Amino acid sequence: MVSSSVTRRNFLQAAGMGAAAVWTPKAVKGYTRTEMSKFASGGPLEVGISKWDLDTPTLLVDLDKFEQNLKTMQTTVARNGIASRPHAKTHKCPAIARLQIDSGSVGICTAKVHEAQALFEHGVEQLLCTHANVTPYKIRQAMNLRKRCKSFIQAVDTEQNARELAEAAREAGILADVVVDVDPGGHRTGITAGAPALALAQLVDQLPTLRLRGLLCYDGASQHVHGFEKRKAQTLNTMEASAETCLLMKRAGLNTEIFSGGGTGSYNIDHETSGFTDVQVGSYVFMDAQYLAIGSVDNGEVYSDFAPSLTILTTVVNAQHEGVATADAGAKACTINQPYPIVMGETGISYTGRSDEFGKIVYDNPSRVYKVGEKLELIVSHCDPVVNLYDEIYGIRNDRVEVIWPIAARGYSYSS
Ligand SMILES: Cc1ncc(COP(=O)(O)O)c(C=O)c1O
Numbered sequence: 001m002v003s004s005s006v007t008r009r010n011f012l013q014a015a016g017m018g019a020a021a022v023w024t025p026k027a028v029k030g031y032t033r034t035e036m037s038k039f040a041s042g043g044p045l046e047v048g049i050s051k052w053d054l055d056t057p058t059l060l061v062d063l064d065k066f067e068q069n070l071k072t073m074q075t076t077v078a079r080n081g082i083a084s085r086p087h088a089k090t091h092k093c094p095a096i097a098r099l100q101i102d103s104g105s106v107g108i109c110t111a112k113v114h115e116a117q118a119l120f121e122h123g124v125e126q127l128l129c130t131h132a133n134v135t136p137y138k139i140r141q142a143m144n145l146r147k148r149c150k151s152f153i154q155a156v157d158t159e160q161n162a163r164e165l166a167e168a169a170r171e172a173g174i175l176a177d178v179v180v181d182v183d184p185g186g187h188r189t190g191i192t193a194g195a196p197a198l199a200l201a202q203l204v205d206q207l208p209t210l211r212l213r214g215l216l217c218y219d220g221a222s223q224h225v226h227g228f229e230k231r232k233a234q235t236l237n238t239m240e241a242s243a244e245t246c247l248l249m250k251r252a253g254l255n256t257e258i259f260s261g262g263g264t265g266s267y268n269i270d271h272e273t274s275g276f277t278d279v280q281v282g283s284y285v286f287m288d289a290q291y292l293a294i295g296s297v298d299n300g301e302v303y304s305d306f307a308p309s310l311t312i313l314t315t316v317v318n319a320q321h322e323g324v325a326t327a328d329a330g331a332k333a334c335t336i337n338q339p340y341p342i343v344m345g346e347t348g349i350s351y352t353g354r355s356d357e358f359g360k361i362v363y364d365n366p367s368r369v370y371k372v373g374e375k376l377e378l379i380v381s382h383c384d385p386v387v388n389l390y391d392e393i394y395g396i397r398n399d400r401v402e403v404i405w406p407i408a409a410r411g412y413s414y415s416s
Pocket residue numbers: 087089090130218220223261262263264265280281282283284
C-alpha cells in the first residue's frame with residue numbers, strides 16, 4: 001500500500017520518465033494479437049511496428065529500462081560479494097530467465113514445480129523450486145524434472161517431506177539436490193530456524209538419495225517496508241535466526257554453499273547477513289506501484305533504484321463526461337491489487353475504480369485529457385499477478401515492437 005507521505009503526484013513525476021513526450025496522437029492501424037503472432041519468430045521483429053498500433057489491453061516492457069534493471073542488479077550484487085538467483089514467479093517467461101542467466105545470475109527460482117518444468121522445456125536450467133511440494137503427484141513431478149534437469153534443486157521444510165522426496169528420488173533412480181527452507185517467522189512456509197532446521201538438514205544429508213546444498217529463507221514481510229533504514233533494520237533483524245542456522249549447519253559439517261533469500265526490497269541489504277550467498281529477486285526487472293512506494297537509500301519518497309519497465313497499454317472507450325473517462329483495462333487486465341496503476345508520464349490523472357472490463361480515468365488538474373480511441377500506458381499495481389494474465393509480452397524500444405516474448409509458465413501456479 002502507498003504510505004500517506006507518498007503522493008500520487010510524486011509517483012507520476014518520478015516514474016513517468018517523459019513518456020508523454022513520445023505519445024503519438026496519430027490514427028493507427030491497430031494490430032490484433034493474432035496478427036502480431038505472425039511476426040513472432042522468437043527473434044527481433046524486422047517490421048517496425050509502433051507500440052501504439054497494438055490492440056489493447058496489452059502488456060509491454062520497455063527494453064531499455066528492463067536492461068538497465070538487469071545491469072543495476074548485477075553490478076550491485078557483484079559489488080556486495082553475493083549473486084542473484086532471480087525469481088521467475090514475476091515474469092514466468094523463458095526469454096527473460098535466459099537474459100538473467102546471460103547477464104550473470106547463478107540460477108532461476110520458481111514458486112511451483114510446473115513453472116520449473118515450463119522453463120526447462122524452453123531451455124532454462126539451473127532451476128530452484130523455492131517451496132516444498134507436498135502431494136505425491138508434485139513430489140514425483142519434481143523428481144522426474146530432476147532426472148531430466150541435472151541442475152534442478154528442490155526445497156523441503158519437514159522431515160516427512162524429505163523422506164517422501166528421498167523415496168521419489170529412489171524410484172526415479174537419481175540423487176536429488178535439496179535445500180532446507182527456513183521460516184523467517186511469518187509461518188507461511190519453511191521450518192523453524194535453529195535446532196529444527198539443523199535436524200532437517202542433517203536428515204537430508206543422511207538420506208542416501210538426497211544431496212544437501214544449503215538453505216533458503218525468504219523474508220517477504222520486510223520487502224515492502226517503507227524507508228531504507230527501517231527496511232534494513234527489519235531485514236537484518238529477521239534474518240539473524242537463519243544466519244545462526246547457517247552457522248549451526250556449517251559447524252555440523254553440512255553443506256551451506258547456498259544460503260538464498262531476499263527480494264527486490266532487500267537486494268542491497270542481504271549481503272550483510274552472515275553466510276548469505278544470493279538474492280531471489282523478482283520484481284526488479286519490471287517494478288510496480290507497490291515497490292515504487294517504498295523509497296530507496298537516497299530517495300525517501302520513491303524507490304528509484306529500478307525503472308518501471310512494465311506497462312499495460314489501454315484504449316479510452318468513453319470520454320463524453322466531464323472530469324472522467326473510461327479505458328478498456330479493468331480488473332481482468334490489471335488485477336484488483338492496490339495501489340492503483342499509475343498513468344505513465346502524466347500528472348493529475350488517476351486510474352481508479354476498476355470493474356471487470358473497464359478502468360476509470362479521473363482528472364484533477366490533468367496534464368492532458370483523452371479522446372475516445374486514444375491510448376495510454378499504465379504502470380502496474382503489482383507486477384507478478386498482472387503478468388500472469390497475459391500470454392505474451394511485447395518488448396518495446398524507441399516505441400517500436402522489437403520482440404514478442406511468450407509467457408510460457410503463465411497460469412502454471414496450478415496443476416498442469
Ligand atoms: C520465495 C520468494 N523469493 C523471492 C521473491 C521475490 O520477491 P520480489 O518480487 O519482492 O523481488 C518472492 C516474492 O514473493 C518469493 O515468494
